Amino acid sequence: MKKVAIIGGGITGLSAAYAVKRAIDGGADIDYVLLEKSPRLGGKIHTERTANGFVVEGGPDSFISTKPSIFELAKKLGCEDKFIVSNDEVKKTYILVKNRLRELPDGVMMIVPTKVMPFITTDLFSWPGKIRMAMDFFIPKKEPGDETLASYVRRRLGKECLDRLADPLVAGIYSSDPETMSLAATFPILLDMEQKYGSITKGMIAAMKARLKAAPQGAKPGAPAGPKRTLHMSMKGGMQDIIDELYKAADKDKILVNAEVAGIDEVKGEDGFTAYKLQMTDGTTIVADAVVFASPSNDAATLVENIDTQLAGVLNEIPQASSATISLAYRRKDIKHDFKGFGFLVPLGEGYKVKGCTWSSTKWSGRIPNNDYAMIRVVLGGARSQENAFLPDDELEFVVKAELKKVMGIDAEPAETWIFRWPNAMPQYTLGHLDRLKKIKERASAHPGMFLAGGSYRGVGIPDCINSGTKAAEEAAAYLTGITEPAKV
Ligand SMILES: Cc1cc2nc3c(=O)[nH]c(=O)nc-3n(C[C@H](O)[C@H](O)[C@H](O)COP(=O)(O)OP(=O)(O)OC[C@H]3O[C@@H](n4cnc5c(N)ncnc54)[C@H](O)[C@@H]3O)c2cc1C
Incomplete structure (x- = not known):
């Protein structure tokens, strides 16, 4: 029976394992194993629940609710009742400017203020700063093409908006440097809006109007029917809940912890097809017909070194x-x-x-x-x-x-x-990230049954990782059952 090995027991790997299990339950005649090097599952999702009642998030403490994959997954797992909304009656975020906390004005969408009164009255920006931001309406659009978030914001909205709004948002939330971040890889919508509307503010307002128009009467724009959602959401027992639920649904004997892959060789399987020989750090080997790398790109780079040094090189560039x-x-x-x-x-x-x-x-x-x-x-x-x-x-x-x-x-x-x-x-999705992804796809395509998934590629958020792990696993299952030619990354 053909087998897929999933390397990494974070949200990406566990989502992949669950997707393979569903394919098997649906009739696919394949096998799988998930290998996690540490003693615990979850990777960066790490909630500590103390005996005296604290729920402490070590890694992510929430997810963004505009991407549906986590809701779809929870529905399949039957754990939708575990979601919690943020307490939006006290929804105020502050930015520290000149040693004083200043409230983020209502109506900021991504990095753009879209409501007039809160923008006029906020003390987050100086008057010259506000006038400079309003010039976005008149500044001509530039030739299409990628640039850093910093250069875009400086150009369209001014330095103060970069320093006081865009910078703290991307540094505090994404741990990123706006001076190196690729806009095309992180906020492509901002590039599109400039091209389409000639102004990012006009683009945001148009997007808001479209959502208002599309919303059923009385409903909050963009809000799906069903239980209440807030922009950021979490889970009752912390984000680890989704990991626990995935583990509950998995075949326990196929989810191995303390199982570190040290290196991989590409070999010919008994049937003449490509296979992968995984060297484990305990000296054992596992042979699989497909591998889903659900570990971060730098870890994947180490593992593919023996197979494809060029691929390892590009992975290391992230x-x-x-x-x-x-x-x-x-x-x-x-x-x-x-x-x-x-x-x-x-x-x-x-x-x-x-x-x-x-x-x-x-x-x-x-x-x-x-x-x-x-x-x-x-x-x-x-x-x-x-x-x-x-x-x-x-x-x-x-x-x-x-x-x-x-x-x-x-x-x-x-x-x-x-x-x-x-x-x-x-x-970090720095300038050139999309070119790197293209090269990774090219190189990975040369190795039948090799799939790369996770936050290093097309979205770092938990819903992105669920999506990426699920997709890679579905492609691996389809490849192993010979249904289609797989697409990579
Ligand atoms: C501090 C912090 C805060 C964050 N906050 C948020 C947030 O609020 N909201 C949000 O959506 N996202 C947030 N993120 C991002 C999000 O947590 C991650 O993108 C996501 O959890 C990554 O999941 P993953 O499964 O792809 O990778 P990981 O969680 O890194 O899992 C990969 C696993 O692979 C294992 N592994 C690696 N190499 C090997 C090997 N050779 N053999 C076997 N196993 C191996 C690792 O041990 C690890 O468990 C945050 C991240 C951090 C660090």
Whole structure:
């Protein structure tokens, strides 16, 4: 029986395993195995649920609800009741400018203010900054083609918009550097809008009007029918819930932890077709007819080195940024801050080590044992300050507490803290990313049964990873059952 090996037990690999299992349940005569090097499943999704009732997210704490794959997956798994919405009655995000938290004006879509009054009254931008942003209506469009996010925003909306809005959003959320980020690979819609409407603001307003028109009367524009959704959503027991549900649905004997692939050779199978011989670090080997690489691109690069050095080279060209998260639980009686909001982001120019801070126990229900506590989560590091992700624990905590004191006036000691480090964990879609993907596709196509999936390629978010893992597995299953010629990446 033909077999597919899935390397990596994060959300991409587990989604792939589930898709293969569904193909088997649907009659495909194939086998599979998932190999995860660490003792736990989930990869970057890592929720710690403490005995005393804290739900602490080490990696992602939510997902964006505009991409349907996670809802489709949950429906198949029968766990739709696990989703939770953010507490939008206190939906305020702040940006730290000149040592003061300033509210992000209502109506900001991606990086563009679209509502007049909040834009006029906000103290996030200076008047010269606002006038410069309004010039977007008149600045002629440039020749089509990719550029960095920074160059685009500077050109269309001005430097202040870049410094105070685009920069903190992409650094705090994507751990990225706007000066190197490829717009075509990250926000292609912004390039399209400039070409179509001649102005990004006009484009956003047109998009908003179209959504309003399409929405049924009385419904929130863009909102699908069914249970309430908010832009960012999470799960009752933390994002690990989706991992637990995938594991529950899997064939347990085919999901192996502490199973690290050290290297792979391409060989001829007994039937004369291409096969892959996986060398495990414990000295054993596994032979598979197809491989889904659901590990980050840099890990995949190491594994394909013996098979295709050019492919390994391009995979290694995708940079990965390091970051750290620290969650701090405070006793409410020790602090005066009201935590009314979702948290704040910090522009690079402000000179802080903290990049972003989520007021987790306000944004999400069920993160603290009771209202005697408040929990916040801080992100450090990212593409431009990776060294901060590796500060020793005591120094990291010291820096964070000092900066929280400065910004939020908190000088109490936290009751508990949790630190998680993420070395080389955030793929960076820098200028040239789409060309790299083309080369990867070309090279991978030369190896029948080789599929690459995950956040390193076409979207880092959890829904993107689910989509990518599912698609790769479906293509692998189709390849193994000889239904179609597979497409790669
Ligand atoms: C701090 C942080 C915050 C984030 N926040 C969000 C967020 O709020 N929302 C969101 O949507 N996304 C967020 N992301 C991104 C998202 O978490 C990731 O893109 C996604 O979880 C990646 O899943 P994956 O399965 O592709 O990769 P991973 O989770 O990295 O899983 C890959 C797995 O492969 C295993 N592996 C690697 N090499 C081998 C080998 N040789 N043999 C066997 N196993 C191997 C690894 O151990 C790992 O478990 C965040 C990421 C980080 C780091």
